[in-house]
Amino acid sequence: MPRIALIPGDGIGVEVVREARRVLEAVVEGAALPLELTEWDLGAERYLRDGVTITEEEFRALSEDHDAVLLGALGDPRVPGNEHAKDILLGMRFRLDLYVNYRPCVLLDPELCPLRREVGELSIEIFRENTEGAYAGLGGSFKTGTPGEVAIEEDLNTRLGVERIIRAAFEHARAKGRGRVTLVDKANVQRFAGGLYRRVFNEVGEDYPEVARDRMYVDAMAMDLVRRPERYEVLVANNLFGDIVSDLAAVVTGGLGLAPSANVHPGRFALFEPVHGSAPDIAGQGIANPVGAIRCVSLLLNHFGYPEEAAKVEEAVRASIRERVTTPDLGGSAGTEDVGRWITERVAQKRGAVSQPPTGA
Numbered sequence: 001m002p003r004i005a006l007i008p009g010d011g012i013g014v015e016v017v018r019e020a021r022r023v024l025e026a027v028v029e030g031a032a033l034p035l036e037l038t039e040w041d042l043g044a045e046r047y048l049r050d051g052v053t054i055t056e057e058e059f060r061a062l063s064e065d066h067d068a069v070l071l072g073a074l075g076d077p078r079v080p081g082n083e084h085a086k087d088i089l090l091g092m093r094f095r096l097d098l099y100v101n102y103r104p105c106v107l108l109d110p111e112l113c114p115l116r117r118e119v120g121e122l123s124i125e126i127f128r129e130n131t132e133g134a135y136a137g138l139g140g141s142f143k144t145g146t147p148g149e150v151a152i153e154e155d156l157n158t159r160l161g162v163e164r165i166i167r168a169a170f171e172h173a174r175a176k177g178r179g180r181v182t183l184v185d186k187a188n189v190q191r192f193a194g195g196l197y198r199r200v201f202n203e204v205g206e207d208y209p210e211v212a213r214d215r216m217y218v219d220a221m222a223m224d225l226v227r228r229p230e231r232y233e234v235l236v237a238n239n240l241f242g243d244i245v246s247d248l249a250a251v252v253t254g255g256l257g258l259a260p261s262a263n264v265h266p267g268r269f270a271l272f273e274p275v276h277g278s279a280p281d282i283a284g285q286g287i288a289n290p291v292g293a294i295r296c297v298s299l300l301l302n303h304f305g306y307p308e309e310a311a312k313v314e315e316a317v318r319a320s321i322r323e324r325v326t327t328p329d330l331g332g333s334a335g336t337e338d339v340g341r342w343i344t345e346r347v348a349q350k351r352g353a354v355s356q357p358p359t360g361a
């Protein structure tokens, strides 16, 4: 039986995971799914309380006795440098080698697109390399704080790392019947890393003749995601460019509060988290949008082979937006819990196709 660890974490992470859990429990109960949930007290509170980020024993229990993690957010202004986040989140990412950062950006409702013109369906799925590139943290500073200061930041790319993220993107495109994978790079300036990505992209792409492929420089992609986002299906990018284009794609499809993500080592382990952070500015007010976290539940259900239940969650989320049961970031006046409960009821089919008048408009 798959075991899932819930780590609410810090700030609004606690609030949004509470709602995601509510939805997940309704699905598990409704479809009698064999998923087991446990909740973990890891985060800034615990660190400030007893000076521990995560013990080796806990790390082992999390990674060996569980199949996936659903994380809210880690980050707290009371912890300078967010040491705890480094140990917990980056620890899992690197020690479990979660090399795929999958960020689907789907326009759930045409109203959510901030572009002035009307766009059609948007579903841009981003595969961002998650263990090397800028994350390698290689570099240094010399003569720091003097007028002659020198700063060097390396971008590390291995053939293994490049190949496996590109293959993950093509595998996904094949499995989901998507027509095209686009490589995002800056190969005209970053000749070595860009060259490696381009060569491997062509080689791996040959194994997927049914999937078209093209390449875009990251600057041109930034423009195009605003100009004609409909054109894109699956994007693959290194760590840094993947981060930038996924925030852009997230905002074009409705904003940070809606976007889910998965950190995956295929076949081994997965960590799901909303794209947003702990948002200390709105924490504790009950107004955080829980949809990013709730859509993580949908990714999680897909991951464990329950596409029907996953689709039900997505449908319920779409319905909540259509019915204007939304938090203030989307212009509504519903609270975090209102949205969570509404979606839960919809998923549990207690709510009919025609629902109450909008509560959040």
Ligand code: ATP
Pocket: 012, 074, 075, 256, 257, 258, 275, 276, 277, 278, 279, 280, 281, 282, 287, 288, 289, 290, 292, 327, 329
């Ligand atoms: P991190 O460095 O952890 O990513 P951050 O401060 O850069 O954190 P977020 O914590 O994601 O970014 O927050 C950015 C802003 O977006 C916040 O100030 C908050 O107002 C808004 N925001 C983020 N997530 C949500 C959400 N779920 N609902 C409503 N507003 C949100």
